[in-house]
Amino acid sequence: MTQQLVWLVTGSTGGSGLALVRTISARGDLVIATGRNISSRLSSLPSENPNIYLLDLDVVSPLEDIKSVIASAVAIHGRIDVLINNAGMSRMSSLEEGSEEFVKTIFDVNLFGSIKVAQAVLPHMRSRKTGTVAFIGAGLGWIAMPFLSHYSLTKASLTMFAEALQHEISPLGLRSIIFEPGGFDSDLATPRNDGFGGPPKIEDYQPVFGSVFGAASGIPKSAMAPSDIAKIPDAIIDVIKGEGLAKGRTMPLRVVLGPDSMDGIRQKCKEQLELLDEWEDVTLSVMKEGHRETSRWLLDNVSILPKS
Ligand SMILES: NC(=O)c1ccc[n+]([C@@H]2O[C@H](COP(=O)([O-])OP(=O)(O)OC[C@H]3O[C@@H](n4cnc5c(N)ncnc54)[C@H](OP(=O)(O)O)[C@@H]3O)[C@@H](O)[C@H]2O)c1
Secondary structure (H helix, E strand, C coil): CCCCCEEEECCCCCHHHHHHHHHHHHCCCEEEEEECCHHHHCCCHHHHCCCEEEEECCCCCCHHHHHHHHHHHHHHHCCCCEEEECCCCCCCCCCCCCCHHHHHHHHHHHHHHHHHHHHHHHHHHHHHCCCEEEEECCHHHCCCCCCCHHHHHHHHHHHHHHHHHHHHHHHHCCEEEEEEECCECCCCCCCCCCCCCCCCCCHHHHHHHHHHHCHHHCCCHHHHCCECCCCHHHHHHHHHHCCHHHCCCCCCCEEEECHHHHHHHHHHHHHHHHHHHHCHHHHHCCCCCCCCCCCHHHHHHHCCCCCC
């Protein structure tokens, strides 16, 4: 029998985090479900499956506090094999109207929180020379949707973190991976009483907002969330464990989940290549004489494909 993996999931109090915890434990692995006050909010969760353990973790806490929670997490089963940085938030706001506190908070949760939890887990994984650090990014990390731009900014940054991390830790036997879902039903877009975000108050932006998100856009609400939250955990677990559709395949650095995410990213990549071709003369106009060949050193060190 293969050894049970020990997973730690952040933001497990609802949405995809909770769905992941339930699916990981149902598939026979051990899971430490973390979240803000999760031990009181979801105290009955371990009674659903004894593979689930609860630990309070607010990802915006100072790094030293997060390190101490991670030390407690490691002590539970003696190891963490897979970290899933899932905690996240989103609010609509025009870029101009995003308050300083809102911008700081969304970066604290979506980007700096993931960085800090990864920093806290990495020494443990390095000492065992094994472990996977996973991130839940978003298709919107590739494509900047108006009025969701702050969210896009955090997810685009998270992607670069996951990518750079992979370059640094794969030689040590560790792995980094980012999943980039499109829309699925959850509480992510549910309005909160934190005063952050909302439709633009500045009149100039209101017609733009209406044409993107209002009745004028003609987009049915269901089209905003074409993926099934019940299917997301199995896809993530399969890719990380090399099971199901991922059996026999090398784990990639980035995995796109959902048709809207895939189509948006494909369009972005195609359009970016078109722009590179169209403006190549300007791009190359700044080079020093005789420096056309880009060194293999640069290209080899940034490739996102698995090293052969
Ligand atoms: N839903 C989508 O369409 C979609 C698409 C692409 C990517 N994603 C990503 O998927 C992940 C999960 O989101 P979801 O859709 O499942 O939304 P959700 O239902 O709102 O879940 C978000 C989770 O993150 C937690 N969280 C927020 N701030 C936290 C903090 N400071 N410390 C710890 N936990 C915190 C929330 O906890 P509380 O209960 O305490 O608020 C909640 O458990 C996010 O990273 C999101 O960006 C979602």
